[in-house]
Amino acid sequence: MSTAPDPAAPPRRRRGRRSGGEDTRAGLLEAARSEFAERGYEGATVRRIAERAGVDPAMVNHWFGTKDNLFVAAMEIEVNPATVRAEVLAGDPQDIGARVVRTFLTVWDTAGDGGAMAALLRSVTGHEFAARMLREFVTRVILRPVTERVSPDRRAERGALVASQLIGMGLMRYVVRMEPLASASRDELVATVGPTVQRYLTGNLGSTNPEV
Amino acid sequence: MSTAPDPAAPPRRRRGRRSGGEDTRAGLLEAARSEFAERGYEGATVRRIAERAGVDPAMVNHWFGTKDNLFVAAMEIEVNPATVRAEVLAGDPQDIGARVVRTFLTVWDTAGDGGAMAALLRSVTGHEFAARMLREFVTRVILRPVTERVSPDRRAERGALVASQLIGMGLMRYVVRMEPLASASRDELVATVGPTVQRYLTGNLGSTNPEV
Missing domain, CATH: 1.10.10.60 (Homeodomain-like)
Structure with missing residues (x-):
């Protein structure tokens, strides 16, 4: 792609x-x-x-x-899944949100000027094949091994939530280039987005409240 | 689009x-x-x-x-910006995260079978024009009016973070169709994603910590 x-x-x-x-x-x-x-x-x-x-x-x-x-x-996804899993799973589970965000940014910040992310998303939005592949591959190779290790419950849901935040961050940073997210340092994004990923992986997801 | x-x-x-x-x-x-x-x-x-x-x-x-x-x-974005702003801003600022998520889902759940979101994202990933328009329009018409009303500081950053989570949720739900996010009820997503948006809009964003 x-x-x-x-x-x-x-x-x-x-x-x-x-x-x-x-x-x-x-x-x-x-x-x-x-x-x-x-x-x-x-x-x-x-x-x-x-x-x-x-x-x-x-x-x-x-x-x-x-x-x-x-x-x-x-x-043409330029990552090594085994390396990604190892980096993310090494260390304290209470910091895994920060490591997930840092690893994601490290992979994509070095993948050119956003062209790779744009190509990936263009393919996903244009072809059911690519959407299905991304869904199966990311779930099986990245999300499931991580949630099986650290998440207490609702693992598929937690994995999908993490994916939603990471892909959205990638889209805004590399493709839409919305500031200040586009030029934020990795440390800044680890601080702001890390807690979101941490909650999705290990925290309280909340129960449905139709009153709000 | x-x-x-x-x-x-x-x-x-x-x-x-x-x-x-x-x-x-x-x-x-x-x-x-x-x-x-x-x-x-x-x-x-x-x-x-x-x-x-x-x-x-x-x-x-x-x-x-x-x-x-x-x-x-x-x-060809099928929303009325004034209605969206009014719905989101009405009510307690401490529940605004939930209202943002619910309004987003209400707009997009009724916008067909995901084709509209796919078309929007395809356009954004394929054309600098569409990316620039989305960036300017969403910032000026949706994000800035909301963050000016409810956010204590770092408003542009908070707005971009909200956009990143919403667009990622939309991509996963309507385009990639990753389960269980694709068929989750609005109430479920309000419960799981609402607190993320709430923190981005009004909460503690954290400070950078390069140690993690």
Whole structure:
């Protein structure tokens, strides 16, 4: 979705025609997009993606490591899910809201000038495929592992609330560029938005009160 | 931006060719989009929009009432800013977070099946014009009047934080359709997201703490 350089791409050794390895990698990415589109994130298999690309499944391991990483490369989301989970889950659960916000900002602040976030959101708003992929992937790979570790109850709800605040912050900071949020420091946003994420993950969500 | 029916449109009296009045209205909308694109929301004037459309400025008043309403119609945002402000500002400032969330959901829950929100976000992520318009319009017409009434300090920051949570909630509920947020009742979202908006508007925003 993004046109930014892909950090998972091997260094280019020469200009001009792609090497055979790069052809294999590009073929796998295309096959992965088709497979994920047809079967969703859960239903897609590495074996079938390799079959569609006409290569050995070991090539997926060689070029991408895991199905998660292949998905991320296919979607051109420039994050490593395992690193994100590790950073967020390390440390005191009472500070996890701050760490979630800081990690999100660190990933996206370095992902170019907002073009990557705009491309991601454009894709999500334009294609049911991308919306479904984001929903499944973010839920399974980021939100669920975190809420299973720290949230006392209502985990799916808490995860979706966290996602709503983070994606909204990203949209305002990188795409709409609403000030002073666009140029706020990470520390400022950790201070203002961190408590929101903390409450969504571990706090009192409140009960419904139709009187208000 | 949206393909949903425009509530400000006059009822169609017949099929086929548009009436002269509908031509005037359509011409004003097109002129308004050009004028807003060139000069921004603040710089655009009703007089110049009428000139561009080749009609009397009184036609703007006749068809749209105010510059705000003309802008909303040109952007195909299906809200009445004055109604939104009145609903939000009526009542106890200590419940304003709940009212903001409820009003937002009432407007968007009735704006079709999420198509309007997707169209809005697609436009915002695809066009600097739409991003700038949304930024200026939402800030001036919705956020600033509210924060000026209820927020003790850091008003621009508080307004942008509120916008970030609302737009993120809208994206998750109507476009990405992440459950259980997508099918949560308004009461549930008022209970979970209302306190976030309340804190952003009137609460303690916290100070930066680079240690976390």
